[in-house]
Amino acid sequence: MGYAEFQKQVNLSEQDICREIFARNRKTIRVKKEGTVVKNLERIFSATLKISNQKGFQAMSMRDLSQETHLSIGAMYSYFASKEELLAMLQHQRRAITGRILKERIGRQSTPAAKLRTAILTHLYLSEAMQPWFYFSYMEAKNLSKKEQELAVASELYTERIFSEILKQGQDEGCFSHRDLQLTASLIKALVQDWYLKRSKYAKRNISVDQYGQFVLEFVEGFVMDSTGNMRYSHSA
Amino acid sequence: MGYAEFQKQVNLSEQDICREIFARNRKTIRVKKEGTVVKNLERIFSATLKISNQKGFQAMSMRDLSQETHLSIGAMYSYFASKEELLAMLQHQRRAITGRILKERIGRQSTPAAKLRTAILTHLYLSEAMQPWFYFSYMEAKNLSKKEQELAVASELYTERIFSEILKQGQDEGCFSHRDLQLTASLIKALVQDWYLKRSKYAKRNISVDQYGQFVLEFVEGFVMDSTGNMRYSHSA
DNA sequence: GTCTATATACGGATAGAC
DNA sequence: GTCTATCCGTATATAGAC
Numbered sequence: 001m002g003y004a005e006f007q008k009q010v011n012l013s014e015q016d017i018c019r020e021i022f023a024r025n026r027k028t029i030r031v032k033k034e035g036t037v038v039k040n041l042e043r044i045f046s047a048t049l050k051i052s053n054q055k056g057f058q059a060m061s062m063r064d065l066s067q068e069t070h071l072s073i074g075a076m077y078s079y080f081a082s083k084e085e086l087l088a089m090l091q092h093q094r095r096a097i098t099g100r101i102l103k104e105r106i107g108r109q110s111t112p113a114a115k116l117r118t119a120i121l122t123h124l125y126l127s128e129a130m131q132p133w134f135y136f137s138y139m140e141a142k143n144l145s146k147k148e149q150e151l152a153v154a155s156e157l158y159t160e161r162i163f164s165e166i167l168k169q170g171q172d173e174g175c176f177s178h179r180d181l182q183l184t185a186s187l188i189k190a191l192v193q194d195w196y197l198k199r200s201k202y203a204k205r206n207i208s209v210d211q212y213g214q215f216v217l218e219f220v221e222g223f224v225m226d227s228t229g230n231m232r233y234s235h236s237a
Numbered sequence: 238m239g240y241a242e243f244q245k246q247v248n249l250s251e252q253d254i255c256r257e258i259f260a261r262n263r264k265t266i267r268v269k270k271e272g273t274v275v276k277n278l279e280r281i282f283s284a285t286l287k288i289s290n291q292k293g294f295q296a297m298s299m300r301d302l303s304q305e306t307h308l309s310i311g312a313m314y315s316y317f318a319s320k321e322e323l324l325a326m327l328q329h330q331r332r333a334i335t336g337r338i339l340k341e342r343i344g345r346q347s348t349p350a351a352k353l354r355t356a357i358l359t360h361l362y363l364s365e366a367m368q369p370w371f372y373f374s375y376m377e378a379k380n381l382s383k384k385e386q387e388l389a390v391a392s393e394l395y396t397e398r399i400f401s402e403i404l405k406q407g408q409d410e411g412c413f414s415h416r417d418l419q420l421t422a423s424l425i426k427a428l429v430q431d432w433y434l435k436r437s438k439y440a441k442r443n444i445s446v447d448q449y450g451q452f453v454l455e456f457v458e459g460f461v462m463d464s465t466g467n468m469r470y471s472h473s474a
Numbered sequence: 475g476t477c478t479a480t481a482t483a484c485g486g487a488t489a490g491a492c
Numbered sequence: 493g494t495c496t497a498t499c500c501g502t503a504t505a506t507a508g509a510c
Contacts, residue, residue, distance in 0.1 A: 031493060040493095056380055058295040062486060074488080075494045083486070139376065143293055156438075182442065183452050190431035191424055198423070201393075205419065215420050223459050268475060277475095299504065312476050314505070 003209045006125040010101060014042050021093055030078040043069040044079060048086060049132035057087060057140045087140060088148050094133045095155045098126055102162060112170030119162055120192060120220065121213050127196040128209045134196040160185045167224065176224050184224065191216050238355070240446045243362040247338060251279050258330055267315040280306040281316060285323060286369035294324060294377045324377060325385050331370040332392045335363055339399060349407030356399055357429060357457065358450050364433040365446045371433040397422050404461065413461050421461065428453050
């Protein structure tokens with residue numbers, strides 16, 4: 001699976017994302033015409049991500065946002081009740097999409113080796129397709145309310161657990177070497193996260209997401225696979 | 238080399254750090270008595286790190302800081318000209334110490350294998366001894382002025398280069414396998430950074446910095462070392 | 475050296491016209 | 493649905509007393 005193929009299979013346009021957000025928040029959004037809502041939510045989210053990822057969410061004023069979206073401050077407040085709610089919506093949506101797609105794609109694989117590859121690449125490709133969302137989620141997590149912070153931590157642990165359970169299954173079936181499951185999972189996650197945290201560095205060096213993914217796979221598989229190399233015969237489709 | 242040994246060899250008390258900051262900023266700091274300055278700088282920096290690492294530097298008000306330091310706002314402004322300068326001082330000091338100690342300790346090693354171990358562990362132990370500083374540097378880098386941001390990026394690339402040059406030397410001498418130098422260095426850095434970025438997670442799991450270091454070494458060496466295992470005989474003292 | 479009081483600007487949020 | 497005008501709290505920074 002390469003990134004191009006992933007993009008074809010998974011629909012992650014800004015429009016689709018905003019339609020989903022509208023569906024979830026139909027009660028609180030005062031504007032009712034779907035076309036209008038989706039168009040303006042796209043502006044609001046993309047502007048928020050752009051400005052926040054440059055100078056931080058706290059430092060972004062509603063006036064900044066108004067200028068970037070070409071909407072008045074009053075109009076924007078038809079779509080969320082407070083700045084904090086805007087932050088929470090972004091975080092929530094990122095988590096929902098990640099969880100859903102990871103689960104779905106890994107579920108299609110049968111062997112632990114294929115699952116591990118799929119988990120790493122899917123996570124990586126998701127973070128590529130939604131890079132500003134992932135970067136934002138990471139950097140702004142500590143500005144959330146206490147309750148939302150707990151959700152963010154839970155989500156982090158959830159994806160880590162996906163990795164560690166695959167590793168466990170592989171160990172039990174004898175195709176992975178015996179390593180500390182939790183620590184291995186943590187390090188894998190760190191490698192995947194570096195892609196979206198330092199994306200401009202990799203862009204400057206002309207490293208594509210496919211190259212990065214292959215490299216991480218080699219790195220991880222060298223550590224995790226048995227020396228008998230039983231991995232070689234189980235590449236995923 | 239374990240963390241305990243590192244701590245004995247390297248002096249990184251808050252007091253020493255603040256004395257160094259005073260030395261560098263003698264002209265701009267209006268208070269002149271060294272004892273007073275060092276005492277208050279300790280308060281100011283530790284409070285800034287504490288509050289900022291909880292809710293972000295932008296979200297920390299001077300009133301927050303005043304309360305935590307038990308200094309009035311006016312008094313604090315005797316030590317820096319603006320909030321932005323306070324941010325820059327923290328960043329600058331962290332970089333200066335990191336660069337100096339990394340260079341010094343790696344310089345003492347002779348073989349690439351020993352250098353690699355030393356580079357990884359020294360970076361890790363530094364980030365442990367100064368965890369709030371490292372976390373702060375990472376999370377607040379984008380709030381710096383453009384000029385300071387360039388310094389931060391340069392510093393990031395500098396430490397990455399330290400890794401890639403060791404890898405290069407190892408390849409040339411035939412004791413490391415042939416991998417993409419820059420990418421390998423990036424991933425090593427990502428693994429080391431995860432320690433201070435997710436420190437509370439590791440603390441909850443009772444993973445010590447020594448355990449983490451050993452695990453990262455295994456992970457990295459498995460990827461980088463030749464299968465002949467010529468590493469085994471060159472552990473650093 | 476440190477404090478209190480204050481200048482000045484900007485923040486989020488809302489009301490009500492259109 | 494969107495805009496303009498405005499409320500009111502809080503921000504950084506400074507002046508001048510002690």
